[in-house]
Amino acid sequence: MRTQPIKIAILAMGGEGGGVLADWIVDMGEANGYLAQTTSVPGVAQRTGATIYYVELYPEAQAEADGARPVLALMPLPGDVDVVLASELMEAGRAVQRGLVTRDRTTLVASTHRVYSIAEKSALGDGRVDSSELQKHAERAAKRFIRFDMAQAAEASGSVISAVLFGALAGAGVLPFSRAQFEATIERGGVGVKPSLKAFGSAYLRAQGEGEGEPETAAAEAPAPAPEPRHPAVRALVDRVQQKFPSPAQQFLLEGVRRLIDYQDLDYAGLYLDRMAAIAALAGDDDGRLLRETARHLALWMSYEDTARVADLKTRSTRFDRVRGEARVQDGQVLAINEYMHPRLQEICETLPAGIGRWLMDSPLPRRLVEHFTQKGRVVQTSSLRGYLMLRTVAACKRWRRSTLRYAEENRRIEEWLARIAGIAPRHPELAIEIAQCQRLVKGYSDTHERGLRNYDTVMAAVQRAGAAIAPATLRELRDAALADEHGSKLQAALARHALA
Incomplete structure (x- = not known):
């Protein structure tokens, strides 16, 4: 039987070092007596697919014995891949779907974290694919499936996920190279050696462990402690929830109160509890499920996203900290955050007092004038003083929210929704x-x-x-x-x- 190349497919997204990982494998092979070839097919932007890197390794001694150099393939073929490395769980699922993972041959090494695809994020409902189902399909499809949260492991070691995948590949023991040969490859790279070796080492041990898979179900979390606010008015709202509503619904109600105080003010949270008290008084809700579902969805509806809310969320310090962390901004580096803003006439009218907003919507000439100036969007740099103050001014308009056209319309719909629930519930x-x-x-x-x-x-x-x-x-x-x-x-x-x- 003729010697076959070792065939490795890598599925990685931009910025995750998939090309570096492929180069490491090629360098390791060439340094240890193998002919190597790598190719790549870029994925589509905006997280609709990862780049596929494909590596083939062939023993140089065997090529000499054959008297000819082997012809190595440019792309992986279904049913003909030895190792698949996936930087994210959905990409592991894509590899299974493409037939790159087979039960009799393929070792699948994948991270269990998720980076949601455009189709998942743009769905009107919860469009997320069930991660546990993805893992089950991958488990059934692969000869061996090594998985853990490699993004978290990379974060903990201060490295990137490519180093973690490299370590997991070494720990899997499917390539004819020792751990020392893997580590020497990283050292020859000369860039980020120390954190890469740290990430490599932890992943190597995870892949070699008996329990390489993650548990199917997480341990039950301890119930959250009861809030103890210092502000007397907030304390009064918490006491009202704890004293006037059944305990199964209190967690939802307390979260609703917290959300609506943050969204508007104490009076608005009080209105929420007034509305929920009417639902709690309805007959027929023996198991309290109607109360819980209404509490959850009413809090979401009452905190609808208007221009003031969007401006507020975009200028919070927690958002700047999150973006800095995701971008891995180092000390001394400058971060610029650009927001694309394109308010339509309807959004402008909805931020105005209800009477003025309706007048503008129904007045042909003023309407056309506003539409003319809003045809093109504009970029606002919230990391600059001018852009930040501009959006903070918009966010401050929330104090007049209850006088706006948007509030009047949303409030009417909420009241109709609650009335419909109250009318149906007893029967x-x-x-x-x-x-x-x-x-x-x-x-x-x-x-x-x-x-x-x-x-x-x-x-x-x-x-x-x-x-x-x-x-x-x-x-x-x-x-x-x-x-x-x-x-x-x-x-x-x-x-x-x-x-x-």
Whole structure:
């Protein structure tokens, strides 16, 4: 039987050192008596696919014995790969889907952390792929599956994930090289040697350990301690939750209070509890599920994203710290953060007092004038004093939020939603829960909010026509259809299927 090359596929995203990892493997092979070749196919931008690096190694002594140099392949073929290295769990899933991972041959080494794809992040609902299912598929597909959170391991060692993958590859023992030969390769690189060796060493031990997989379920977290605020007004709200509402719902209610104080003020959080007290008084909610679901979704709806909220979030110190950490900014380096802002006429009108906002929306000449000046977006550098103060001024407008057109519209919809829940709950509590969960359709900002609201109005119109006769499962199907398709075609198909169009 003819000697076959060692075939290694690396799937890595930009900035993760996939090219460095491929070069390390090539350098190690060439330094230890192997002919090596590497190629790469760049992935699509914006996290729709990783770059594939492909390496083949062939023993130089065997080539001499054969009397000819081998012809090495440029791309991996399904069913013909010995080792697959994936820098992220979805990329491991993509490798399985492409047939690069096979049960009789392939060792799969992958990180279990997730960097969500554009399709996952842009879904109207929760578009995330189940990580546990991804791991199960990969486990079934591979001859051996080595996995752990390599991004966390890289962070802990001050290195990059390529060094962790290199260490896990060494620990897997599937290549004919010793640990010393792997480490010598890193040292020959001469860049970031110390942190790379640290990351390599920890990954090597993880890959060699008996329990190389992560546990399927995490240990149950201890319940969060009861908050003990110092401010007397905040303390009064916490006491109200703890004394007036059943304990299973208190965690949701306390989080809602915290969120709405941060979003607006104490009075707004008090309005939230007033609304929830009316829900708690409804008959038929024996297990408290309606109270919990309404508490969760009402807090989300009352903290809708308007221009003041977006400006506030973009100028928080915690956001600057997070961006600096993600960009790995070193002491002495300058970080510039540019925000692309493109407010539409509707957003401008919604930030104005309700009467003025409606007048502007309905006045042809002033409307066209504003639209002319807002045709093009602009870039605001929030890391500069001017840009920061500009957005902080917008954020400060939250004190007038309850007088704006947006608040009037959202408040009307919230009251209608609560009234619909209250009207259905005594007769059909399960249906009331499904109505409460329809708030999931209303989210986001600008076009995202507009599409979600359109779908929400369509679903609520169907509920209005059908009344209590609509089954909870049917309403759930309509909601899921609305979340599955931003254009609404799946929702219309579901409405037609149930004769509710």
